[in-house]
Amino acid sequence: MSKLTISQLSKTYPNGVKALDNINLEIDNGMFGLLGPNGAGKSSLMRTLATLQEADTGSAQLDGIDILNQPDELRKVLGYLPQEFGVYPRITAEQLLDHMAILKGISKKSERKEMVKYLLDKVNLYDKRSKAIKGFSGGMKQRVGIAQALIGDPKLIIVDEPTAGLDPSERNRFYNLLADVGEKVVVILSTHIVDDVRELCTNMAIMNLGEIVFKGAPQAAIEDLSGKVYQKIVQREELDNYAKEYSIISNKMVGGKPLIHIFSDSNPGDGFEQVQPNLEDVFFSKINTSNILV
Ligand SMILES: Nc1ncnc2c1ncn2[C@@H]1O[C@H](COP(=O)(O)OP(=O)(O)OP(=O)(O)O)[C@@H](O)[C@H]1O
Numbered sequence: 001m002s003k004l005t006i007s008q009l010s011k012t013y014p015n016g017v018k019a020l021d022n023i024n025l026e027i028d029n030g031m032f033g034l035l036g037p038n039g040a041g042k043s044s045l046m047r048t049l050a051t052l053q054e055a056d057t058g059s060a061q062l063d064g065i066d067i068l069n070q071p072d073e074l075r076k077v078l079g080y081l082p083q084e085f086g087v088y089p090r091i092t093a094e095q096l097l098d099h100m101a102i103l104k105g106i107s108k109k110s111e112r113k114e115m116v117k118y119l120l121d122k123v124n125l126y127d128k129r130s131k132a133i134k135g136f137s138g139g140m141k142q143r144v145g146i147a148q149a150l151i152g153d154p155k156l157i158i159v160d161e162p163t164a165g166l167d168p169s170e171r172n173r174f175y176n177l178l179a180d181v182g183e184k185v186v187v188i189l190s191t192h193i194v195d196d197v198r199e200l201c202t203n204m205a206i207m208n209l210g211e212i213v214f215k216g217a218p219q220a221a222i223e224d225l226s227g228k229v230y231q232k233i234v235q236r237e238e239l240d241n242y243a244k245e246y247s248i249i250s251n252k253m254v255g256g257k258p259l260i261h262i263f264s265d266s267n268p269g270d271g272f273e274q275v276q277p278n279l280e281d282v283f284f285s286k287i288n289t290s291n292i293l294v
Contacts, residue, residue, distance in 0.1 A: 008022055019044035049158060054068070094129040222278065239258055
């Protein structure tokens, strides 16, 4: 069992943007989803935990390791799949993993060979081991990314926006792989895609403007909203009026017309129908109208 504890972590960039505003989180083994819109501060938090940038104040501990003060110790047990996983495109998957294993300090050739074979098998790319990565699909590249993040038996795995650009079947394969990995170690999945969290994570946090605006189990958050979400298809030109009168959680186009979800303690009438809330409602309610919700 591993545990990651983040306490009072803050970071303001030189341009004045407060990307991390007093972050407090406790994360156990398993898949943890960090959900937030673009610019929320997710990558800043992930890069800080991956020891790629420093925080101004606060601390982060993984088991006995003080992440901010012992970056070398943390790196030995860290697997990181960054948002942009740049690879040398001409080399093969096998060469890349071997190279990364050397960087991780696995100096014995026979040990590396065995590990690379194991990882290629695990991400289902053993057959493609001798092909140049440049010919790989987005999903295959992400699987190479996960394989390299697993080198050296990490205790903490960080994946930053891993499913962007994957088609549905590639995304599914990637989910299965992550879920399999996530049983034994702390895996933090940072994403703005609600489905990623719904399908994979037992615990989550929602981040907005540098702050954690929700933490808990996705299912519990959905249940909290139960009976309080109503929907209606409206005319586009009426949207402003609805926005003034109701707490609109979300607005998406259905057949060319806006379908709005609103938050309301009691039945608003006016043609609205109650709907079963989903994680998207939770997400939007926390980032748009967190002030009106408990
Ligand atoms: N190096 C930097 N210097 C100045 N501002 C930065 C820097 N990196 C990020 N920011 C700003 O900090 C805020 C948080 O950015 P961050 O990349 O952490 O968010 P994010 O949630 O990961 O968003 P995205 O999904 O778009 O990557 C944004 O306002 C961003 O513009």
